[in-house]
Amino acid sequence: MEPNEHTFPKKATTYVAFSQDGNELLVNLGSEQVYLFDINNARRPVLVESFIIQHNHGYREGETKHTPKNGTTASCSSGSNGTIEPQQQLPKKVLRIKEMANNHVNNGEYSSAVELYNSAIALCPNSAILYSNRAAALMRRCWAGDTYAAIKDCYKAIKLDSGHVKSHFRLAKGLMDIKRAREAHECLLYFKDKFPKHAESHAVFLLQKDINVALETMETQPDEVDEDGQSGSALERQSRSTALDYSCRFLGHCNTTTDIKEANFLGPDANFVAAGSDDGSLFIWCRKSGNIIRCLRGDESIVNCVQLHPTMFLLATSGIEAVVRLWSPRPEDGQCEARAVAEPGAAAAANQQRMRSDPFEAMLLNISFAGGGD
Incomplete structure (x- = not known):
C-alpha cells in the first residue's frame, strides 16, 4: 500500500491459487488488486537499484x-x-x-x-x-x-x-x-x-x-517508523525484509466487503485470470497485457466464488444470490450477451472509488449500484 492511501480496512489476502505447473501464485488481496507472483524467479522489491x-x-x-x-x-x-x-x-x-x-x-x-x-x-x-x-x-x-x-x-x-x-x-x-x-x-x-x-x-x-x-x-520531526520507513513489530519487519515482488497485477474489481473473494487462472495455458467483485461483476483479464477483456454481471450484489471446471471450459460463479451461475463460450452468432457489462472501464473506475472509501460509504455505493439498473 502506498503511504498516501487510506489505512482502512486492513489488508488481508482473501484467496490464493497456484498455476497448474505450480510455478506461479495468484493472490487476491483485500482492499487491493489481484497479484501474480513468479515463485521461482521473484526478486525483492527495490526502490533504489x-x-x-x-x-x-x-x-x-x-x-x-x-x-x-x-x-x-x-x-x-x-x-x-x-x-x-x-x-x-x-x-x-x-x-x-x-x-x-x-x-x-x-x-x-x-x-x-x-x-x-x-x-x-x-x-x-x-x-x-x-x-x-x-x-x-x-x-x-x-x-x-x-x-x-x-x-x-x-x-x-x-x-x-x-x-x-x-x-x-x-x-x-x-x-x-x-x-x-x-x-x-x-x-x-x-x-x-x-x-x-x-x-x-x-x-x-x-x-x-x-x-x-x-x-x-x-x-x-520524530516519527513512529524505523529508518526504512516501516512500522510494526520486529517479526513483521523481518517478514517484510524477505518479501518478494509481484510480476504482474490485475486491476478493476473491488474486494472490500466479504472475507472470501476468489481469483483463478482460466484457459489451458492459464492465459486469462478471473475474479469476483463487490459490484456483482465477474472480471476476466488477459494475462499477457493485464487488460480487462470481459466483465459480466454475475450477481445482484457480490460475486465471491469463481471456479473453473477441471476438464471443460465451464466456469461457475456464486455470490449473495441463492444461485450458482455457469458460464461457457457461446457461438459467434452476433448476439450480445445480456449479462455483459457495457463499459468495463467505467466499472473499474467506480471500483477504485469503492476501495478508497470507508466501509460505510462503500456499502452505500453497493446499494446505489445494485438498485440503479433498469
Missing part, C-alpha cells in the same frame, strides 16, 4: 569509476530523450497504438492510455519508451499501487535504455510521490550528474525543493 548507489557514493568518494553491469554511463547524447543508443523502431501497428495512447494522456484519459500502453507492450516488450510512457500515465491516473507500478516501469525502461532521460526523472518523481524522500534524493542526484543539460530545468528545481523539505522534516 545498486548502480545508482554505486554511482553516487562510489567514484564520488575517490573510487575508480566503473561502468555498471547494466550499461549505465555518465554521458548523455543530444537526442530528444537523451538516449545513448538508437532504439528499435516500433512496428507500425504498435506505433499507432502508442500514438492513440499519447492522445488519451493529452486528453486526461489516463485509464484508456494505460490500457493501450499495456497492449503495445504485449506486442513489443523491449521498448523503453512504451514503459516510460506507461509510467507517466500510471502516475497521473493514481489508482491504488499505480505509483509503485510506475517505478517498476521506469526501471524496466532504464534497463532497456540506460540513457532515457524521462525515465530517470520519472523514477525520482515517483519515489517522492510515495513519500520516499531519501530514495528520491539518491535518484535525482544520479539524474543531475548523468544528465547535466537537464539538471537546471524548472521541473528538476521543483522536485529537488520538495525533496529538501521532506528531508528536513524527517530530521526535525
Whole structure:
C-alpha cells in the first residue's frame, strides 16, 4: 500500500491459487488488486537499484569509476530523450497504438492510455519508451499501487535504455510521490550528474525543493517508523525484509466487503485470470497485457466464488444470490450477451472509488449500484 492511501480496512489476502505447473501464485488481496507472483524467479522489491548507489557514493568518494553491469554511463547524447543508443523502431501497428495512447494522456484519459500502453507492450516488450510512457500515465491516473507500478516501469525502461532521460526523472518523481524522500534524493542526484543539460530545468528545481523539505522534516520531526520507513513489530519487519515482488497485477474489481473473494487462472495455458467483485461483476483479464477483456454481471450484489471446471471450459460463479451461475463460450452468432457489462472501464473506475472509501460509504455505493439498473 502506498503511504498516501487510506489505512482502512486492513489488508488481508482473501484467496490464493497456484498455476497448474505450480510455478506461479495468484493472490487476491483485500482492499487491493489481484497479484501474480513468479515463485521461482521473484526478486525483492527495490526502490533504489545498486548502480545508482554505486554511482553516487562510489567514484564520488575517490573510487575508480566503473561502468555498471547494466550499461549505465555518465554521458548523455543530444537526442530528444537523451538516449545513448538508437532504439528499435516500433512496428507500425504498435506505433499507432502508442500514438492513440499519447492522445488519451493529452486528453486526461489516463485509464484508456494505460490500457493501450499495456497492449503495445504485449506486442513489443523491449521498448523503453512504451514503459516510460506507461509510467507517466500510471502516475497521473493514481489508482491504488499505480505509483509503485510506475517505478517498476521506469526501471524496466532504464534497463532497456540506460540513457532515457524521462525515465530517470520519472523514477525520482515517483519515489517522492510515495513519500520516499531519501530514495528520491539518491535518484535525482544520479539524474543531475548523468544528465547535466537537464539538471537546471524548472521541473528538476521543483522536485529537488520538495525533496529538501521532506528531508528536513524527517530530521526535525520524530516519527513512529524505523529508518526504512516501516512500522510494526520486529517479526513483521523481518517478514517484510524477505518479501518478494509481484510480476504482474490485475486491476478493476473491488474486494472490500466479504472475507472470501476468489481469483483463478482460466484457459489451458492459464492465459486469462478471473475474479469476483463487490459490484456483482465477474472480471476476466488477459494475462499477457493485464487488460480487462470481459466483465459480466454475475450477481445482484457480490460475486465471491469463481471456479473453473477441471476438464471443460465451464466456469461457475456464486455470490449473495441463492444461485450458482455457469458460464461457457457461446457461438459467434452476433448476439450480445445480456449479462455483459457495457463499459468495463467505467466499472473499474467506480471500483477504485469503492476501495478508497470507508466501509460505510462503500456499502452505500453497493446499494446505489445494485438498485440503479433498469
